[in-house]
Amino acid sequence: MNHTVTAFDGLAEQKDLHFGLEPAAMKLRHVVESQQFTLPLLMELFGRSRGMERIVARGGSLDYQQRIMAMLFYAPSTRTRFSFEAAMHRLGGRVLSTEQAHAFSSEVEGEQVEDSIRIISGYADVIVIRHHEEDGARRAATVSAVPVINAGDGKGGQHPTQALLDLYTIYRMRPLDGLSVAFIGELDQGRTVRSLAYLLAKFERIRIFFVSPPEMQMKPDILDYLDRHNVRYEVESDLNRVVGEVDVVYQTRIHPARVANQPILRNYAIDSSVLPRMKPDAMILHPLPRTVELDKTVDSDPRALYFRQATNGLYVRMALLTMLLEQ
């Protein structure tokens, strides 16, 4: 595959965000987990994402006609897939796509991901993988001749681009240093909060509240990580004690079946009764899709940013693709 440098003139104006680092210091080869993003890389990414907003707003395009992105999904997720594919199309590029990568061949079910990646490396310039095993993306990156992006691996794995777009959504509203965030829901499930917690740890004076019934609380590995990085956090079971204090109310999916078994989970829902207690400039985030934990009556509140999150995902993924494809 060709790897000629793609011009990216539109971002000259954001040079000041580079913190004076040499470009070589920011080279991004693969995107496997959110921890790998340094502060300068994050600021580079967010600067470019702002540029993408402007380009999309004026109906412009970039010069990626010759570049191909392969979507290798081992399970369907139209939401994430469309976001990446729209990003590549808005850059002017092209897309190969499957949501049933387990049928990579008609003859052998369950081919090793390494062989599939080696082959796709010969067709595409960047590979976006969603794998069912926690180390699927890392294994892919190890053998790939082209950049690999993790679009979610395993139940307890990561989904780093979701965390990046979450953080970008906050960044667009206020400075990240000094931020207080409440993560709410079944925190033992789901990789979104895990990935975002890693990213928040890179900023100053962050306060995190993990709000959940005790038996569904955030797993110790994340709490240990925050301890090691001197991030203040509290483990809390009462939403009422937290909701009025935080800048960001980050709600996550609650499985309806689990609510049926444990009605206490209803106490963690956000609805119009909770809204008056939030700070007037709070932000309500949710990775979507939602079920019972986020009421539709919240949608019209100006603090509800979850649909804007989705659109920001387009800009952040466009920006990420340019960073990976420029090398």
Added chain:
Amino acid sequence: MNHTVTAFDGLAEQKDLHFGLEPAAMKLRHVVESQQFTLPLLMELFGRSRGMERIVARGGSLDYQQRIMAMLFYAPSTRTRFSFEAAMHRLGGRVLSTEQAHAFSSEVEGEQVEDSIRIISGYADVIVIRHHEEDGARRAATVSAVPVINAGDGKGGQHPTQALLDLYTIYRMRPLDGLSVAFIGELDQGRTVRSLAYLLAKFERIRIFFVSPPEMQMKPDILDYLDRHNVRYEVESDLNRVVGEVDVVYQTRIHPARVANQPILRNYAIDSSVLPRMKPDAMILHPLPRTVELDKTVDSDPRALYFRQATNGLYVRMALLTMLLEQ
């Protein structure tokens, strides 16, 4: 999403089809049901469709490189999907596509269509939806920030673009005023005939024959609609009494299983024995796919237009997309 006006110079020659109406009067925002097409809108659409035929014939293209169409299908239908996607590609545009929209997220089966549409509105410039519920397309249009096209909703719902391409196929052959049409088959099933009946009611001196065993006849809501709009129609059970009189023989699918149970359905098939009784300038239409009700020996008859119908679908959908995307 950007909504800059896309130039459409190629149609200046069809200005005379505009009936002198102000363009503002013809604005088309969503396509949910065939009734919404006024006569001027239909003529605008058909004029543009003619222009598309010419553009495709000379291998040309239009300037839609920056526009993205999202195909949100809740059940697979390659036929309809390919037709829309080919239309968007022939315009120069780009496509996001799923036939398993029920897996819009990997985490929640059966997300509300409203949330999915709100998110896709942030990625795409137009959304084509096929939904299993009769009001799926309307619900989508209600929340969408970009135009929505109904590509078939529910069993008893509509499929307006099929009706538009059916009508365009007739329009290309002869004037629509004064037309006589026989609809044949299991008329209690299928949305194609329903949608087309609504459109025919907009023209003058139309005569419709609904030809079917009594227990499979067209439902009263359509007959009431025709009554209210003073359209002449007859409910008929004998194909022989009608087939020699009509300009259009519109055959529809008969389910083979139903034929096995009710052999009388064989009497409604079109084969080489029926051809001599048709008018020499009759048109044989069928929405396809066919089963037992339309014999392959009919294919070589010059009055068989069903494959041309499919190609006309390309032109009509191209034209429709330009009307929706220009706004």
Added chain:
Amino acid sequence: MNHTVTAFDGLAEQKDLHFGLEPAAMKLRHVVESQQFTLPLLMELFGRSRGMERIVARGGSLDYQQRIMAMLFYAPSTRTRFSFEAAMHRLGGRVLSTEQAHAFSSEVEGEQVEDSIRIISGYADVIVIRHHEEDGARRAATVSAVPVINAGDGKGGQHPTQALLDLYTIYRMRPLDGLSVAFIGELDQGRTVRSLAYLLAKFERIRIFFVSPPEMQMKPDILDYLDRHNVRYEVESDLNRVVGEVDVVYQTRIHPARVANQPILRNYAIDSSVLPRMKPDAMILHPLPRTVELDKTVDSDPRALYFRQATNGLYVRMALLTMLLEQ
């Protein structure tokens, strides 16, 4: 559909490969089986494939923006599909794609392939079909208004483009006349070896060894074909007697379940113990995916060409598409 001639200036330099034949003599309409490729057609294809390697290497593109390729797969095979789609994208073209063509319509399961092809002929400029019946591709070609490419039909059918890329991979390393090849594995299964054997028969002084347990040997129709074309071949059950003599070790899939039942199949695997006995300039090919018959320790051997085979598939399919679309 338009069929204007597409300029292909980049290949003027390969004119000497045309063997002085008139272009008209090389017209390729459909690609159904490997036998149809004459020696001049093969050399034309391989010359173009070389040109494609250069175009891809310099990040170039060709002028196929207005051309649409439809992928009509009746069973998923992401590997083959991505290869064709990447080829069309590298040419600058556009793609319609399904891996569930049996759901061509939502209403009728199992529509006749002829009707589907007639309809897609109205949308696309070339159709790539993978069908489950051995004559599926031929039936498609019979009714299609545009070129059809067989991407694998039936269990005992053909997969001609796989054979073409296999042969091209060898051709890039050494002259084809005088070649000796060992085909290894369950030779009664799989169409790859069948298609390649037909192609090899077109060259001079070829020697073929079919290496397999007697009960899984190559079927008589291929052996008869080789007899009729005076190709030397041997049916062999002992890999050791052959592996040191041949220029090409062509390993094929062995089903793990079959190995469990017949442990003798282990004797046909290629691993690091076999490598020292091969000729220093031998080539190890495999159509992939692999299971137990080709050990990962072989991957780092410079004679292992199976991943390069996959990349060559891109160039050969690009070249093939240009030959079909130029007409």
